[in-house]
Amino acid sequence: MDPRTFLLDRVLPFWAERAYDPKHGGYFTELTHEGHPVSEDRRFCLVQARMLYTFSHAYWLSREDWALAAAERALDFMLRRLKQPDGAFATAAYLRGNEEKFDLVDFYDQAFVLFGLAWWHRASGDADALPLARAALSALDRSLKDAAHGGWKEATKQNGPRRQNPHMHLLEAMIAWFETSGDEVWLVPAREIIRLFEDRFFDASTGTLREFFNDDFSPAPGLAGQIREPGHHFEWVWLLHHYDRLTVCDGLIDAAERLYKTARRCGVDHEGSVVEAMDPQGEVLRSGRLLWPQTEAVKAALARTEFLDADPSEADYFLATMMATHFPGAGPLWINHISSGGEPLSEGVPTRLLYHLTLCIAEYERVRKQPVSKA
Secondary structure, three states, X not given: OOHHHHHHHHHHHHHHHHOEOOOOOOEOOEEOOOOOEOOOOEEEHHHHXXXXXXXXXXXXXXXXXXXXXXXXXXXXXXXXXXXXXXXXXXXXXXXXXXXXXXXXXXXXXXXXXXXXXXHHHHHHOOOOHHHHHHHHHXXXXXXXXXXXXXXXXXXXXXXXXXXXXXXXXXXXXXXXXXXXXXXXXXXXXXXXXXXXXXXXXXXXXXXXXXXXXXXXXXXXXXXXXXXXXXXXXXXXXXXXXXXXXXXXXXXHHHHHHHHHHHHHHHOEOOOOOEOOEEOOOOOEEEOOEEHHHHHHXXXXXXXXXXXXXXXXXXXXXXXXXXXXHHOOOOOOOOOOEEOOOOOEOOOOEEHHHHHHHHHHHHHHHHHHOOOOOOO
């Protein structure tokens, strides 16, 4: 089965039906390995925003009514149950009793709200998505912008270190909005994130990506400051190539190549799977295999094929390894977490991973169907 058919015929229609909650609206956080929803007392913004993206992109690819309806269901829950008066979106809503929304607003969530709205606007043409996105970005700036050190804080009730990860996804959302609207206002936050990448996130001395930071964006102390996730190296490679495609920024592709080569050399095990974490010297800290880093390896290899004329067999290899390892039953469910010895470690199947899978396969289809020139 080709990847597009696998995604649009086997995986996503199944999840559109099984993960949707007709009683409360929105999508369940997780299914069992038998495909049944796992009961929950709250519904999370991150899951709904990622499902808004997932089914919007599915509709963009297929123009099938089920995908449009599935995206609308995610958006409906977000607007009814999660949207705040200032334009931000609460991190979750309770499903029982008289309680409503959490009062917590999280940076990571807002990045995916913006990304989901960009793809909804692109796929559906809904003009209301643009003011929703503008209001969400303005609310993010008012509540979490860090004027002293740059970037955005983690949440309205911050607990723990600052991370590069939500900044990476806000960059992804800003790229999506710029491509959708052509308005350079979306590049203003993107440029700030690129500066943070160059000045703080990218460890030029080792060719790796820092994950965790103190409040002033100095590296976090102890183990947190040593952790490097190869999956995020690959994810940044893809983003840096596409940001450079739109803006042409000196030096970014050199950094992307260093990230790719470090992750490829140190963060991929002998069976071709991306490991969870390593240290700055490339020593593996966690050898397990999660699904999402495999999708990011595919995307990074595709970006190098598209923009550097790299061998496309690298992307084919990563995709084949991912399918063999995480989809032994050929979908629509997967094994999310697997030990380095091949033992399943996950108890359920997270809905939020459809974002990674959809973007990976959509990119694979787009790039691999183009003629590839050879240097």
